[in-house]
Amino acid sequence: MNELSVDRKDDGVVLITLNRPDMRNAMTDTMTAEWRETMTALATDRDARCLIVTGAGSAFSSGGDLSWIGERGAEAVPPLRDRMLAFYRTWLLITKLEIPTIAAVNGPAVGAGLCVALACDLVYAADDAKLLAPFTSLGLHPGMAATYLLPRRAPGLAREMLLAGRTVSGQEAADKGLVNQSFPKNDLMSEVTDIATKIARNAPIATRLTKVALNQDHQDLEAALRWESLAQPVTMVSADMIEGLAAHRERRMPKFTGS
Numbered sequence: 109m110n111e112l113s114v115d116r117k118d119d120g121v122v123l124i125t126l127n128r129p130d131m132r133n134a135m136t137d138t139m140t141a142e143w144r145e146t147m148t149a150l151a152t153d154r155d156a157r158c159l160i161v162t163g164a165g166s167a168f169s170s171g172g173d174l175s176w177i178g179e180r181g182a183e184a185v186p187p188l189r190d191r192m193l194a195f196y197r198t199w200l201l202i203t204k205l206e207i208p209t210i211a212a213v214n215g216p217a218v219g220a221g222l223c224v225a226l227a228c229d230l231v232y233a234a235d236d237a238k239l240l241a242p243f244t245s246l247g248l249h250p251g252m253a254a255t256y257l258l259p260r261r262a263p264g265l266a267r268e269m270l271l272a273g274r275t276v277s278g279q280e281a282a283d284k285g286l287v288n289q290s291f292p293k294n295d296l297m298s299e300v301t302d303i304a305t306k307i308a309r310n311a312p313i314a315t316r317l318t319k320v321a322l323n324q325d326h327q328d329l330e331a332a333l334r335w336e337s338l339a340q341p342v343t344m345v346s347a348d349m350i351e352g353l354a355a356h357r358e359r360r361m362p363k364f365t366g367s
């Protein structure tokens with residue numbers, strides 16, 4: 109691949125690196141096509157157990173590549189709508205993966221790039237990473253589900269970022285709940301890798317079903333009970349549950365196979 113690199117470790121942790129460091133990993137059509145290909149492959153990959161997304165070089169991502177945005181007439185609205193919807197939907201395919209996803213925000217995460225990070229299940233940032241959504245200061249309405257993803261995590265801060273263009277550090281983003289936690293820049297990847305490794309060691313079927321449950325945003329207690337009373341029995345008949353109980357009894361690490 110040209111603008112993404114995809115590395116897989118033996119334990120099932122997959123690392124995607126947005127790889128256009130000279131342009132601070134701005135998202136191009138090429139990168140978007142490679143992302144689609146990677147997400148499509150991961151959707152049916154039974155060996156993948158956890159995904160980490162990060163950026164090459166100094167930035168996570170500077171957002172959509174601004175170089176193709178130019179002067180156009182009103183007749184451009186319908187084709188632009190189609191183009192933007194396809195762009196958003198492709199990047200947000202990450203929300204459809206059943207394996208847990210983690211963003212390691214190593215540096216600036218701007219606009220659409222920030223949204224891709226916030227679309228992950230877990231978001232960790234370098235203490236000094238800059239997070240910003242400067243759409244309106246560019247004359248743009250927010251895109252890439254910014255008006256959903258930011259307020260879902262931190263409603264007050266989202267308004268400051270989207271309306272006033274406020275930039276926050278990774279540390280402040282963690283304090284205000286926009287990201288899960290921040291770490292010193294040099295520790296970020298090892299901390300995130302540790303978390304991904306722990307996730308990858310857990311039982312795959314139970315982990316995938318738990319993610320599906322969390323993302324359903326159950327509307328009430330009864331909805332949660334209905335889901336759990338179906339999903340828990342599925343895991344109760346899995347070989348991995350037998351292994352999990354045996355490992356617990358024998359005080360050893362379980363070896364889950366995803367069956």
Ligand SMILES: C/C=C/C(=O)SCCNC(=O)CCNC(=O)[C@H](O)C(C)(C)COP(=O)(O)OP(=O)(O)OC[C@H]1O[C@@H](n2cnc3c(N)ncnc32)[C@H](O)[C@@H]1OP(=O)(O)O
Nearest residue numbers: 130131132134170171172173174175216218219220221243
């Ligand atoms: C439809 C989508 C909408 C959105 O996503 S809205 C958000 C759009 N993004 C932005 O407004 C961010 C613009 N970029 C920046 O603010 C800065 O960059 C950073 C804070 C991310 C990093 O700053 P630093 O490390 O000082 O890098 P540098 O010198 O500004 O950039 C290095 C090269 O990268 C190009 N570049 C940066 N971001 C983009 C982008 N989003 N689209 C196209 N090119 C970009 C620059 O122009 C420059 O290029 P050269 O070396 O040729 O001068």
